[in-house]
Amino acid sequence: MQANTLKSQDIRERIRELVEAGLRNKGVSGRLASFAIVGHDGLIRDIRAGRLVGIDKLDALFEYLGLELYFGPPRDTAPAEQMFIDGKDFAHIPLHGASLAAGGGAMNEGETVIDHLAFRRSWLTRIGVSASSARLARATGDSMMPTIHPGDMLLIDTSKDAPPDKPRSPKDTRPAPIYALLDDGAARVKRLALVDKNNLGLLSDNHTTPPEFRPISDVKIIGKVMWWGHTNKE
Incomplete structure (x- = not known):
C-alpha cells in the first residue's frame, strides 16, 4: 500500500508542476483558469492542495493551457541519438x-x-x-x-x-x-x-x-x- 500511496503522490506533484508551468506560459492566473473551466476558483486550488480532480476537468484544463494530457511512459518528442x-x-x-x-x-x-x-x-x-x-x-x-x-x-x-x-x-x-x-x-x-x-x-x-x-x-x-x-x- 505504501508504494501505491507514493506513486499517487508523485502523480499529483507532476500534475501540479505541469499546470503551474502552463499557467506561466499562458500568462493567466489560477483563478482565471479555474473560472474558465468550472465557473469557480476551486479547480486550481484543489490541484495545488494535492487533491486529485476528475479526468474530464483535467482534460479541459490541459487543453485550455495548451498541454497534452497523457498517461504512460515518458515519450521522446525529439529523441536523443x-x-x-x-x-x-x-x-x-x-x-x-x-x-x-x-x-x-x-x-x-x-x-x-x-x-x-x-x-x-x-x-x-x-x-x-x-x-x-x-x-x-x-x-x-x-x-x-x-x-x-x-x-x-x-x-x-x-x-x-x-x-x-x-x-x-x-x-x-x-x-x-x-x-x-x-x-x-x-x-x-x-x-x-x-x-x-x-x-x-x-x-x-x-x-x-x-x-x-x-x-x-x-x-x-x-x-x-x-x-x-x-x-x-x-
Whole structure:
C-alpha cells in the first residue's frame, strides 16, 4: 500500500508542476483558469492542495493551457541519438561542460557539450525520464555530501523545471527533491523547499552548511536531478 500511496503522490506533484508551468506560459492566473473551466476558483486550488480532480476537468484544463494530457511512459518528442548494444536500445545523453557547485556556485560554460554517455532507454523510462529531456553534468564542492560527492555525475531531467509550488507536509518524511539551478547566474545543485509563496529554501545535506533562502524570481531551475553516479576512490 505504501508504494501505491507514493506513486499517487508523485502523480499529483507532476500534475501540479505541469499546470503551474502552463499557467506561466499562458500568462493567466489560477483563478482565471479555474473560472474558465468550472465557473469557480476551486479547480486550481484543489490541484495545488494535492487533491486529485476528475479526468474530464483535467482534460479541459490541459487543453485550455495548451498541454497534452497523457498517461504512460515518458515519450521522446525529439529523441536523443539512438544506438543498439547487444540488441539493447540505448540513448546517447549529452554531458555538458558545466560544473554544478554543491556550494557557493560555479560560473562556467554550461551549454558546451563535451561528450555523450549511453543509457538504456528502458531504464530511463523506469525512472520517469524522457531521453530528449535528459542532460548530464558533474558536481563540485562538498555541501551535498554524503549524498553527492565532488566529481559525481548527475542526470538532470530538464522538463521538470518548475520550483516546488507548495510547502511540504509535516507528514512527508522524504528528503526534499534535488535540483540543478542557476542562482544569480551561478550553476548549483541543492535540495529545494518552498518556504512561502515568494521564497525558496536552498538546502544542503552536509550538516556544516546552513540553509539559504532566495526569492523564487531569483532562481532559475535547470531541471530535477533524477540520478547520480559516484566512483569510490580508495
